[in-house]
Amino acid sequence: MKGTSISTELGNVHIDNEVIAQVAGNVAMESFGIVGMAAVSMKDGIVKLLKKDYVAKGVNVVIGDEGKLKIDFHVIVAYGSSIPTVCNNLIESVKYKIEAFTGLEIEDIAIFVEGVRVID
Secondary structure, eight states, X not given: OOEEEEEEXXXXXXXXXXXXXXXXXXXXXXXXXXXXXXXXOTTTOOEEEOOGGGGGGGEEEEEOTTSOEEEEEEEXXXXXSOHHHHHHHHHHHHHHHHHHHHOOOEEEEEEEEEEEEOOO
C-alpha cells in the first residue's frame, strides 16, 4: 500500500495514493474545458477516454522524499478551449483542494493533454 502518514496528537493518519488520485481526478472533471481523463496504453499507444468511475486511472500520484506530492494528469480537453488557460485553472484548483484536503504540500503538477474532443 503506497501512501503517506501524517502524525497528529491523536495518532497517525494514513492516506493512500489512490485516494489522492481519486480526489484529484474528481477536481479535474469539475474544471472548465476538461472533457475527461485519459488512459494511455503503453503497448499500443492508444488513448481511451475513461468513464467517470475510473478517473483515478488518468492520475499518477507520487510522494517525494520530503513528503511532497507530485501529480501527473492525462486529460482530454474540449475543442475550442484555450489549452494553457484550462491547464492553469486545473493546476490552481488541484493545488488548492488537494492541499486543503490532505494537508500535504504539492511540489509538482504535470498535465499531459492526450487529446481534444468536441463536446456534444
